[in-house]
Amino acid sequence: MSETKNNNKFENPHYAKREVTGPDGKQFIVDPIKDYFSDERPKVYEPNSIPVVEKFLNWARAESLWVLGFGTGCGSIEIPPLMTPRFDAFRFGIQSRPTPRQSNVFIISGYLAVKTLKRVIRSYEQMPSPKYVLALGSCTINGGMYFDSYNTINRLDHYIPVDVYVAGCMPRPEALLAAFNRLKELIKEGKGEKANEYAANFDWYKENQKKIIKDWNMPDYNW
């Protein structure tokens, strides 16, 4: 087995292009970045052409919000009380899902370290469209108390599009419920199209992301 070195010094050896001998003795080239990921660009999806149908679908989307179980910062401690008897978000059609493939809402809960940002981008891009982002806490708006940190980003919507911001440090579960209700209003008005905005301004977002993430060792679009 021979390995070809990539120029990027941060290259992950698991993703390196290499020649492999199969169990039947045949040799073939494995290029994980090309083989396992798609390099297709994201698409802008037009809403349904019949307004009544689109309104009905938006109502269903608004009333069935599946949240990705991914806590990025200290704000994720507000999620357990949100789902348990005290605040019981299930009443509003909010449920949590463990995999990005089945989720519609991404809660960025607090400060976002550069290392986490990379995972956030991958998870966000794996979610099916239409998808929504709730940004929790002051840290996602202007950096909050970490505004001069070497390791956190200051403005979230330079990297992924945000539907609703919740200010505070930390916002309580009531604030989060209010944000969910605002998000529902936006979706029902047909304004929950941030996934399309991301696809339309894809180059601008990627440029910003790459400015921050120095060890970019993944494809540009993570299906």
Add this chain to the structure above:
Amino acid sequence: MDFDIKRLGFTLLGLLIVLNWGLLMSSIMRKLGARVAKRYGIRWFQPWLDLVKNYALRSQISHGIMFYLGPVFRIGGGVGLFLFMPMIIGSELWLNYSFHGDLVLLMYFQFFGMLGMALGSGEGGHPYSAIGISRGLSQFTTIEVPMTLAIISLAIQYDTLSLIDIVKAQQGGFQNWTMWTNPVATIAGMFSLLGALSHSPFNLVKAPNEIPIGPPTEYHSTFLGVLQTNAAILHVVEAALFMNLFFGGATNWFEFILKTFFIYFWSVFVGVVFPRFRIEQSVAWFLKIPLVFGVLAIILYM
């Protein structure tokens, strides 16, 4: 057999009733579970909303042909089980197509969907899917053992493998139900039902907070919608199978709904009381208590 448009229409109508009853029943049971946890719980129409939402998502990613066919096989198993299941005894039209198949075919259809999902989620390429499906298949194999023994016991008792004949033999009062005439087989069957409906003690395979959600990790939007549709149908039809085997079947839709509700409630009741088993614990449990009852049921009717 001649093609009968009326029978086809009634069967499709029955499928629609079963689908909606399955969705309603799942929301009622989730609400009951929430009340036990002192929550208000989801709204009663939430399963319909989730279904519409999942079918309406705009983007889909495929991993290949088998990835498409996985949910198709799964719903094929659920609908196949429905087609060969007599729903209402005494009505010629609500028997579906049950005169074409017997219990062995029904038991095959129970496993059919699992195998389809194994192939489909395997092509998804996610390691969690592969672990989930190997756990699911090993658990379901051990569930099938006591269930098969109970059904063989019933076949010896009634001297037939035709489900319609077994139900017809139980008519004429509740004292004729298999529940009273063959209680040991009923116990073995009801224990294995706990696993077949995969509620709490035996729900490790698809529990969201274990290795994320098991086999359907990669399934999303329409694929997941198909899987949810199948789950709603399958839960009712599984309950209907046990209703027909052990509790005298149903002679009208009211009786059908009442009996399937209580059979499903049995697994939810056990689910909210007992915490989740690990996979080796549940496999060991099925090979101990239900298996002993299954073997006893055979010995008593030999």
